Amino acid sequence: MNITSAKYTKDDFNNKNIKATINGEEMFVPIDAEGNRHWEEIQKWVADGNTIDSAD
Amino acid sequence: MSNARKLADKLPADGQLGNRNILINGAHQISQRHGSSSVTVAAGDHYVVDRFKIQDYSDATFSSQQVTDAPEGFRNSSKITVTGTDTSLGTTQYQRFIQPIEGLNVSHLNYGWSFAQTTTLSFHVKSSLTGTFSVFVFNSAANRSFISTYTISAANTWEKKIITISGDQGGTWLKDTGVGMYLGWSLGTGTNFQTSTLNAWDGSFKMAGSNQVNLAGTNGATWQVAGCQLEVGSQASPFEHESFSVTLAKSQRYYAKFYYGSTASNAGYSNSYGSYFPTPVPMRVTPTASVDTTFAQYPGASQITPTINTNGMSADPGWQTYVRPYHVGVNSSTYLEGTLVTDAEF
Numbered sequence: 001m002n003i004t005s006a007k008y009t010k011d012d013f014n015n016k017n018i019k020a021t022i023n024g025e026e027m028f029v030p031i032d033a034e035g036n037r038h039w040e041e042i043q044k045w046v047a048d049g050n051t052i053d054s055a056d
Numbered sequence: 057m058s059n060a061r062k063l064a065d066k067l068p069a070d071g072q073l074g075n076r077n078i079l080i081n082g083a084h085q086i087s088q089r090h091g092s093s094s095v096t097v098a099a100g101d102h103y104v105v106d107r108f109k110i111q112d113y114s115d116a117t118f119s120s121q122q123v124t125d126a127p128e129g130f131r132n133s134s135k136i137t138v139t140g141t142d143t144s145l146g147t148t149q150y151q152r153f154i155q156p157i158e159g160l161n162v163s164h165l166n167y168g169w170s171f172a173q174t175t176t177l178s179f180h181v182k183s184s185l186t187g188t189f190s191v192f193v194f195n196s197a198a199n200r201s202f203i204s205t206y207t208i209s210a211a212n213t214w215e216k217k218i219i220t221i222s223g224d225q226g227g228t229w230l231k232d233t234g235v236g237m238y239l240g241w242s243l244g245t246g247t248n249f250q251t252s253t254l255n256a257w258d259g260s261f262k263m264a265g266s267n268q269v270n271l272a273g274t275n276g277a278t279w280q281v282a283g284c285q286l287e288v289g290s291q292a293s294p295f296e297h298e299s300f301s302v303t304l305a306k307s308q309r310y311y312a313k314f315y316y317g318s319t320a321s322n323a324g325y326s327n328s329y330g331s332y333f334p335t336p337v338p339m340r341v342t343p344t345a346s347v348d349t350t351f352a353q354y355p356g357a358s359q360i361t362p363t364i365n366t367n368g369m370s371a372d373p374g375w376q377t378y379v380r381p382y383h384v385g386v387n388s389s390t391y392l393e394g395t396l397v398t399d400a401e402f
Contacts, residue, residue, distance in 0.1 A: 009363050009365075016365050017363075017364070017365050017366065019363065025346060026346060026347075027344050027345070027346045027399075028344065028345045028346065028363065028364040028365070028366065029344045030342040030343070030344070030365075030366045033341060033342040034341065035233055035234065035340065035341035035400075036341050036342055036343065036344060036400065037401065037402065038344045038399075039344075
């Protein structure tokens with residue numbers, strides 16, 4: 001899985017999703033979603049030293 | 057032969073009489089991602105039809121396609137064609153055709169316990185190459201595996217194969233929304249993952265017998281599969297055809313492409329509006345969402361690309377999943393429509 005960007009999206013009252021480009025495709029990945037493979041890969045991506053950008 | 061004898065021969069000896077097939081989309085009918093289009097397969101995972109994917113971890117390239125060349129009694133098969141060869145697989149390289157099965161759907165097999173159930177896999181296969189091929193089962197930790205082989209005797213001819221799989225009394229097998237079991241077909245396996253131990257459980261990760269054909273060794277070689285059924289018991293009963301809508305709903309638990317049409321109502325951050333909308337069925341886990349087609353807003357029919365929230369509502373299996381596209385500048389009472397994809401694959 002090739003993650004090239006990740007940014008929090010702000011909805012309602014808190015950050016609920018991450019707008020990410022994965023394998024060249026824009027996706028909206030839920031946060032703290034156990035078993036969601038994109039969320040799990042983003043966690044590894046962050047552990048590798050990458051940063052999820054803050055929401056606008 | 058008497059009618060009673062014919063009936064008895066077709067009845068399963070074990071397990072329930074209905075909903076017997078543990079595999080989803082065994083008839084290879086549902087193809088939400090690509091329809092019947094041919095897709096280029098390079099390194100990585102690529103779904104061919106719903107629930108069945110090719111995993112290419114070699115230097116070969118393939119094309120994959122749902123086709124209407126199928127054995128009697130079926131309409132579709134999945135077809136893999138070699139478009140770029142790898143004649144000498146590295147020790148850890150492989151290509152395989154696989155279905156991950158959710159733990160909730162195999163918990164009744166009681167794997168890991170002394171009363172683990174025997175199952176039987178039946179399928180139709182056709183290849184331009186003859187020789188020995190392998191099927192495999194392994195657990196989520198990839199430390200328990202079962203390998204059996206089958207022989208393709210005649211090139212380009214549909215053949216039915218039946219393989220009995222003893223229940224594994226050891227190891228750890230997930231019985232929740234994780235992968236309870238991987239079941240697949242080797243299309244070529246490096247020596248590290250080959251074994252001479254067949255039809256028995258092994259406490260390591262293997263995928264093929266030592267004489268497995270390397271499909272990728274021949275440019276233009278094809279391999280097709282249809283009518284896949286995994287059922288409880290040591291006997292293969294006739295393929296259990298189910299209605300298209302039932303198979304589609306089962307597949308949508310993992311991946312769904314569907315029309316969204318709703319009037320924006322919920323106010324959100326910075327004057328963005330949208331509305332929650334249920335996915336076709338509750339999904340395995342809270343899904344990732346993406347826009348398949350650009351959205352239109354009415355009145356005006358102007359195009360927008362919304363931001364999307366997904367919400368599983370609960371970690372409990374079976375609870376409804378919602379998706380909420382929203383967009384800054386959309387007013388309440390604006391109608392939004394487009395096609396969404398929600399993905400809760402393993």
